[in-house]
Amino acid sequence: MTTASTAATAPDPTAEPLVRVAGLRVEFPTAGGLVRAVDGLDFTLAAGGALGLVGESGSGKSATAYALLDLHRGTGARVTGSVRVAGTDVLAAPDAELRRLRGGVAAMVFQDPLSSLDPYQAIGDQIAEVYRVHHRASRAAARARAVAVLDRVGIPDAARRSRSRPHEFSGGMRQRALIAMALACEPRLLVADEPTTALDVTVQAQILDLLHELRAETGMGLLLVTHDLGVVAGSVDEVLVLEGGRAVEHGPVAELLNAPAQPYTRALLAAVPRLGVPVPVAAVVAVTEPAEGPVTVREPARATADDDGDKGDDNGDDGEPLLRAVDLRREFGRGRTAFTAVDGVSLTVRPGETLGVVGESGSGKTTLGRMLVRLLDPTAGTIHYGGRDIARLGERALRPLRRELQMVFQDPVSSLNPRRSIGESIADPLRAAGGMTDARIVARVRELLDRVGLDPDWYHRYPHEFSGGQRQRVGIARALAPEPRLIVCDEPVSALDVTTQAQVVALLAELQRDLGLALVFIAHDLAVVRQVSDRVAVMRAGRVVEEGPVSQVYDAPRDPYTKGLLAAVPVLDPVESATRRTARRAIRALGAADPS
Template sequence: MSLVEVTDLTVGFGSLRAVDGLSFRLEKGAALGLVGESGSGKSTVASALLGLHRGTGADVGGSVRVAGIDVQEAPDAELRRLRGGKAAMVFQDPLSSLDPYYAVGDQIAEVYRVHVKASRRAARARAVEVLDRVGIPDAARRARSRPHEFSGGMRQRALIAMALACEPDLLIADEPTTALDVTVQAQILDLLHTLREETGMGLLLVTHDVGVAAESVDEILVMRHGRAVEHGLVGAVLGAPAQAYTQELLGAVPRVDAPRTASAVTEEVVLEASGLRREFGRGKKAFVAVDDVSLTIHRGETLGIVGESGSGKTTLGRMLVGLLEPTAGEIKPGGGVRPDVQMVFQDPVSSLNPRRSVGESIADPLRAQGERDEGRIRGRVRELLERVGLEAAHYDRYPHEFSGGQRQRVGIARALAADPRVIVCDEPVSALDVTTQAQVVALLAELQRELGLALVFVAHDLAVVRQVSDRVAVMRRGRIVEYGPADEVYESPRDPYTKQLLAAVPALDPEVAAQRRTARRQLTAV
């Protein structure tokens, strides 16, 4: 009997068919990746394995069996025993999955006590044990910490520890590395691989990142519009995809070994920063976010700024735009939020006012520059909407009526409204699927060519940065540790930190991924 048996699964929400006739099996100790874009139905499938649609009004059909339990027919009590006991789930956002008011160890202990009739003391000991198992340093002390005291990677490890507490047969990981830096992502994927080797548990990995799947699973099932498009061994599917959609997905994946066509860079310097420093706080509690950073940006070029969370790259970007004043150093031209330097933010949802139409948001820079003729304003906004691939008629629509990629196009249109010479893009594609990501990157490149824009592209994704950049600055702890032409930085990195970042980038070839995993293990053991 297979660990997971899904037969002709359908999940509907009113008139929407989210999953449409899906069937697959997962054997004990094996790993299957569900891969697809947002809206493909993969997370809906993951929820169906634990019966999480029960009581939600969803129309679920077909058959789902997990660890011998018929999820559709099982009584509520048996379903509760399945969840966390036989099968456990790790969600995408660990911060929202953990209670902010309780210590991490207490939350793990509570899960253990629900499924195993253990004493409080034994449950706390088990919590410390599994936290130590997933690599939380000084686990006994950190078990008393609350979620906000953990980094993103540590919170995800804590969720994995909670899932492991009852020694489940199946671990369902739903986008477990989406919000993590590349090195932390590699650590989590290595951890999942090691745990599967040591415990024999099965793994169902839900991800939109084909590279993450290549690093982690034996088989891959590609989903689109709720259906299986392609299913097979990961090496076969990724090495020679049979279906056009799979080929499209793979073609959209940015690669660190594929340099882009150089921009039409001129000698004209459009922005220059020298000796930038930014501190937060005062006295002994002062924190230096950016420390002695100097750079120049030329008309028509893209400067990539790459680094992990906390490296100072976003703070640097905000200083270049004028949203933050440097503690020391100089930016030319300087003074305030400059119309010649605009910004595209990471999260297009939070950067757009939900109570105002997108047209009005795009019009803000025009009004800030003194334009008062509403006819000219509306005409210019409609031009910009069409310029970024939207429709002029979208002027009166609100942000919630757009997809993530469309909202990011709105953000780009708003940045263009002020006729800038430089656009600072702060993680502009990190929340997008690979195909949508490729479309936004292509749009930026097209605008750059036509308008002669300079771009500062801030990101933690080294593959995307390689795809778009002429020059690259690698930041760590507020400083630039490597700076030069993109080809040189990627092909012949000098700094050990740059080498570490590149070694952590997911490989699409499972054999290469295995070699890198072995190398990382050896490096950790030294």
């Protein structure tokens, strides 16, 4: 069933598959017994082919990918069935043979490069170490190989940057370094587990283009794990859709995306945000709800469009802004090391509207958001709220405003205390404000849990007992606790699968409608921002390069940077995806030929 849509040459269908999985089951021990993550999975991957594993969080994608290199060994997990990679019976292989397989025959690229790279060791030294494990090479030869693969994956000035440590690389460069490490020994199989999650659209496009080019050059097979069907459209030949550890649909990428046979696949496709099409709420609730408990999703009534494509007509320029920022600037460091993260940004937020803020990583979005709610002090500029400039108010003067200006953070795990129940975390801002009895605080928290679609009886549960989407709902409930007028949402859905992402977006829209909230929605996913925003500000290198109504910015962008961001957004059409990749390659070639 493999097609040649993305590979340079079609794999030989008569040859022995590079990967053959039969009856795979993966079970993890818990206090209540074994939990089955993968349940009787069968598939093959031909040499040189590319297969996408797609599904929601908890569908068994990563557990399956780990089984290909038997990374479950020694963890307590129970893995049964048959897994053969390049002729090796992986599950039965002795440790020595498994070490030869890992990195030499099959390599893995993980979702979070920071957790996969040694923070104390130079990138080049880490790659050289992997190379020497599998080859009898001198340190100089291994070092030269490290520089060569770093150069191949597009790290500029590879010889010099090979001496850098992971924290000195951007997120996209760290992911390239991890791919370089995987390529060091020229593996026949590359397993990429969510390699573009949390990357901005331009870096995501670069990483996917790189994987495509490497396949074409080396003939390696690719197993791509992702929750984003837009990612697989231009990157694989076949797609295997997983639900609850089982395969629900498997076929060529173009056929599956254009005419999915199963309701679950259709629901996944419907939940993918598109630049020009709103996500129907019916699609959000059609997908199986999490096992942890019920999730309430109500239709966001505000998602109705005017004739010009903008949402509603209540947010015109005639009303007085809730918040106005003028020439905001934020510098970090001093002297020669000073860095300007936000450079002269002016914007307004009106009651009840959503202002989307988009841009690449490092563009200043998060710094701007933190200044708007005064979690960071501006170096210069003014923030007018409630009839006065709050930009330089001290903490004592700011305390009454903390109730009205709240923030939802990107990573709910790091923003929730793991040693405190979620109920007590939500109660914190209420206790800080004072004036409420303990009984009233508990009652208010239970109301908030119900309001965001969580069971009020989960008050005493801890963050680790919740899924990613549920933890984000806890973060939203905490932000709502003091009854704010403005909430800054900093990448609130970037690490969530598409259906959970759609549920959280629908929840925010419903809360905004019911409570009259103003939202600043910061994200690198331009399709999501279009779904939720009334107006959009595009940031680059600390400045706003374009701002206006969502239909104007998306349908008729003026700035070349905005046009480039929109062109990098993944599409669900494999043919269009290939066309865009070719165009990006041509632009890169032109830039290389004319550095000026």
